[in-house]
Amino acid sequence: MSAVKSAEIAARLDRLPASRTVWTIIILISLGGLFEFYDLFFTAYVAPGMIGSGLFKPASLGIFASLSAIRLAGFGSFVFATFFGLWVGVLIFGQVADRYGRRLIFTMALLWYSASTAIMAFQTTGFGLDLWRFIAGVGIGVELVTIDTFISELMPRRERGRAFSINQFITYLVVPVIAFLAFALKGSKPFGLDYWRVVILVGSLGALVVFFIQRNIPESPRWLARRGRVDEAERIVADIERKVMAETGQNLPDPAPAVIEEDGNGTLSEIFAPQYLKRTILLSIFNMAQVIGFYGFAAWVPTLLIHRGIHVTASLEYAFIIAIANPFGPLFGTLFADRIERKTQIMGSLAMMGVVMALFAISNAPALLIVLGVLFTLAANVMSYAFHNYQAELYPTRIRARAVGFVYSWSRLAAAFAGLAIGSLLTAGGVPYVAVFIGIAMIIGITAISFGPSTKGLALEQINH
Numbered sequence: 001m002s003a004v005k006s007a008e009i010a011a012r013l014d015r016l017p018a019s020r021t022v023w024t025i026i027i028l029i030s031l032g033g034l035f036e037f038y039d040l041f042f043t044a045y046v047a048p049g050m051i052g053s054g055l056f057k058p059a060s061l062g063i064f065a066s067l068s069a070i071r072l073a074g075f076g077s078f079v080f081a082t083f084f085g086l087w088v089g090v091l092i093f094g095q096v097a098d099r100y101g102r103r104l105i106f107t108m109a110l111l112w113y114s115a116s117t118a119i120m121a122f123q124t125t126g127f128g129l130d131l132w133r134f135i136a137g138v139g140i141g142v143e144l145v146t147i148d149t150f151i152s153e154l155m156p157r158r159e160r161g162r163a164f165s166i167n168q169f170i171t172y173l174v175v176p177v178i179a180f181l182a183f184a185l186k187g188s189k190p191f192g193l194d195y196w197r198v199v200i201l202v203g204s205l206g207a208l209v210v211f212f213i214q215r216n217i218p219e220s221p222r223w224l225a226r227r228g229r230v231d232e233a234e235r236i237v238a239d240i241e242r243k244v245m246a247e248t249g250q251n252l253p254d255p256a257p258a259v260i261e262e263d264g265n266g267t268l269s270e271i272f273a274p275q276y277l278k279r280t281i282l283l284s285i286f287n288m289a290q291v292i293g294f295y296g297f298a299a300w301v302p303t304l305l306i307h308r309g310i311h312v313t314a315s316l317e318y319a320f321i322i323a324i325a326n327p328f329g330p331l332f333g334t335l336f337a338d339r340i341e342r343k344t345q346i347m348g349s350l351a352m353m354g355v356v357m358a359l360f361a362i363s364n365a366p367a368l369l370i371v372l373g374v375l376f377t378l379a380a381n382v383m384s385y386a387f388h389n390y391q392a393e394l395y396p397t398r399i400r401a402r403a404v405g406f407v408y409s410w411s412r413l414a415a416a417f418a419g420l421a422i423g424s425l426l427t428a429g430g431v432p433y434v435a436v437f438i439g440i441a442m443i444i445g446i447t448a449i450s451f452g453p454s455t456k457g458l459a460l461e462q463i464n465h
Helices: 002-014 020-052 058-066 068-073 076-093 096-100 102-120 126-154 157-172 174-185 195-216 221-226 230-248 268-272 274-298 301-307 312-323 328-333 342-361 366-393 397-429 431-449
Strands: none
Touching (some): 002 230, 020 230, 076 397, 096 102, 096 126, 096 397, 126 366, 126 397, 157 328, 174 195, 174 312, 221 230, 268 274, 274 342, 274 397, 274 431, 301 366, 301 397, 312 366, 342 366, 342 431
C-alpha cells in the first residue's frame, strides 16, 4: 500500500509547475548547506596560517607523527582527517536519513558540525586539530548525503537539474567569502586570535543562524509515504498544491500515471542486487576518481600557486580571485541542467578539468594561472552539481540515502589519501606530478560514468522501476 501511495504522491509532485513555493523550500535547504560548504572549503585558505603556526610539525602531531606519509605531507594530515571523517559520516551514518527522515537528520547534522568546528578552532596542537576535524567531518558527511536525497525527492522531475545547480550556486557563494576573509585577515589577530581561527569560527556561528532560518522545511512526502505515514505525506503535498495554485491562479494539471517502484528489503544490501549492482560499481569508481581532481585543486590552490612561484601572500590574493568563480559554474549550469544528459555534463567537465590542470602545471605567468584556475573551478563545479544530482537519481526512495552514502563514501576515502598523496607529490616533483595524478583520475572518471543510464526528464520512479 505504501508503495502505491508513494507513487501517487510522487506523480503529484512531478506535475507541479515552476513556483516560488517549491523554490523557497530548495533555497532553505541550500542555506543549510551554505555553511556546510564553508566548513568543507576553508581548508585551502587556512592552510598557510595553520602551517605558519607550527601546528603540523611532528612534535605537535602526537601519534600521527609516527606515520611517515603524514609527516612528509605535513598539512596533509589535516586534509586526511577531514575526508576520513566525511567517509565515516557518509558510509556509516548516511543511512540514518532513510530510517529517521530527511528533515530531522538534516537539522541534527547541521548542529553536529557547527559545535565540533567551534571546538576545533581553539585547539593548540596538530593532534587536537586533526581529531576535531575528523569529528566535524562526520557531521558534514551526513549533511551532504541528506541534502542530495532531500532535493531529489522534493523537486518536480523537469526542474530537478536546475534545483541542484541553484542549490550549489547558493552553497558555493560562501567560497569567495572564505577566501576574502583569509586574505583580508592574513597576519592579523582579531580578538587576540590567529586569523585562521576566526575564519573557522565564522562558519561555525553562521551554521547556528541557518538552523533557525530553515525550521519551516517540510519532510519529504516520498519518504513519509514509503514509511507508511501516508496522512502526513498527503497533508504536506496538499499544502504545497494549495500554495502553488494560489500563486499561479490556475488549477494544476492531472498527474501522469503513477509508476510504482519495485519493493525491496530497504537495507544496504539492496544496492548489490542485480538491478543496482552495475550502478553501484560505476558510481563508486567514479567518486574515487572525481574527488582527486576536485579537491586536488580546491583544497590546495594557494599551495599550488606557491609551487608555481607565487609569493605566499600573493597566493592568497590570487586564490581569492579564483574562488570568486565558484558560484558561477552552477549558475551557468542552470541554462542546460535539464536539457543535456547528466552524465554528458559530467564527462565534459572532467575532460576540461584534466586539460586545464595540465596547462596550469606548465604555466608561470600570474595572469594565466588565474585564468586557468578560474576555468578549472567552473568545470569542477558544473561536474559537482551534475553528479550530486545523478547519483541521487539512480536509487529508489527506500534506500536512496543509504546508497548515496555508500557510493559517495568512496570519494571521501579517496580524498583522505589523495590529500597525503598530493602533499608527497608536491614535495617530489611539484605541480607537474600533481597534474599527471589528476589527469589519470579524470580519464578513469569519464570511463566509469559513460556506462551509466540516462535520466534526463524522467521521474525518479521511472529511473528505478
